[in-house]
Amino acid sequence: MDETLIEKIYEAAFIPERWNDVLQKLADVSGGVSAAVIVYNGLIQPRWRSTPLIDEVLTGYCTSDAWKVSELTPYMLNVPPAAFFYDADYFPGEVLSRDLMRAPLKALGIGNQLGTLMRMPTGENVCITIELSVNSTRPGNQLMDGLAGLRPHLARTGLMAARLGLERAQAAVSVLASMGLPAAVLAQNGRVLAANTLLESANGSVIFTAMGKLALRHRAANMLFQEGLSQAARNTVVRSIPVRSDGGNAPCIVHILPITGAAHDIFDNAATAVVITPVNGANAPDTVMLHGLFDLTPAEARLAQHLVEGRSTGGAADALGVSITTIRSQLSAIFSKTGTKRQSELTSLLSSLGSIKGGEGSKPRSG
Structure with a gap:
């Protein structure tokens, strides 16, 4: 897959308007005609972004009761996909035949879809779809493998989308606060440029060190954390680091995300974002x-x-x-x-x- 697409994915983590570019690029490299991201959060109306072709149809789906009665999302939750799938291979035929979106999408010249669903440790579910032309054939393994390689990057950016509501962030500190998660942005040398109060009062897993840098209290996790920071500052390598429960501190996952492209304008040339997601029994990693x-x-x-x-x-x-x-x-x-x-x-x-x-x-x- 095109490396520039991965950079665009991480721009979208902090500039949600860039999701439109990501989705269009995702559709293009997949031979599709459109793409969309939908964030589900229980019974709350979904949030979404899409390419122009399906925007009107998707708006109708998300703002009506159609999403509540759809059988596709419950099926994905019960049979979680571990990669991107081709809808005709993944869903039972009778489920697809009852899908309320089929007819309006077909009217736009759309046939089958590629898709995936990613569970966020904070409880939301992020769905990515790629719509194919009605004349398209089943995609080959090379494309599906390429999409599988993008999925971890989309999952991390999806976490930010779920927390930021797919709306523009105005400044670094307000972005971090609006996440509802402990988070910080770091300069290329690892110095903390901004952090929210949630990080400052984190559950003991994170400590501030000399020269205004960050470290993890757990030794093994901190070695991986420091290595990840060094890699992320140089390129778009990203890491998600599990931190086990220790000394009364709750388990959590520390995500290291590069800040790329136009996202530097919002984060004043910061190099890396660090976000911590808690893990509990209800949303434990499967x-x-x-x-x-x-x-x-x-x-x-x-x-x-x-x-x-x-x-x-x-x-x-x-x-x-x-x-x-x-x-x-x-x-x-x-x-x-x-x-x-x-x-x-x-x-x-x-x-x-x-x-x-x-x-x-x-x-x-x-x-």
Whole structure:
């Protein structure tokens, strides 16, 4: 996928008007005719952005009762997708046939859709759709793999979209406060330029160090945090770091996001944003969230689930139907992505984030 698209995705994290550019670019690289992002939050009316072609149809969907009676979103919540999907492969035929959006979209020359749903640790669900021409054929594996690579970036930006309401942020401090989450923006040298009071009174996981910089109290997590800050300041590498419950502090996830492109205008040339999301039992990471937050592949996330449930590597290999060599390779990748070095440390870390629920009904591609 085009690297400039990833940069645009992170611009949209802080300048929500850029979602329109991201969605158009997403449609273009996918051979689609339109795209949309919809943020669901319980029974509250969804928020959305879309390319012009479907804006009127999507506005009608989100401002009427149509979204409440749609069967597609409940199906995605019950059978969480671990990657982008082609609607005809993912949804049962009878569910698609009853979809109220089918007819108005078909009138615009739209046939099938690509899509994904990403659960935010704060409770919202962010849906991305890409609409295909009625004359389009099923996309190939190369495109679907490319979209899978974009999904973790979209998940992190989706978190910001869910909190900022897809409305323009006027200044760094007001942006951070409006998130309702502990957050800060950092200069390229790691110095804190602005932080909200939620970060200053965070649950003990974050500490301010000499020269106005940030660190995590948990040693292993802080090593990964400092490495992530260094990488993000140089390029668009991003990290999501789990911080386990320790000494009375609640578990949380620390996200490091690069501030790119025009977002520098809002954040006065800041290089990085740090956002902390709490984790609780009600919204604990499942295999799908492990995939989205920590960049674990679906196969790695399933292995992590089996290990947390108490299986040995041999038992996990039997349960997953793969060789022990494959398991060891996947485990090595998991260690690297979570900043752990031993299986006991990994299971302790993930267990402290809450119960890991299964989310494999969609049968995502392995890898």
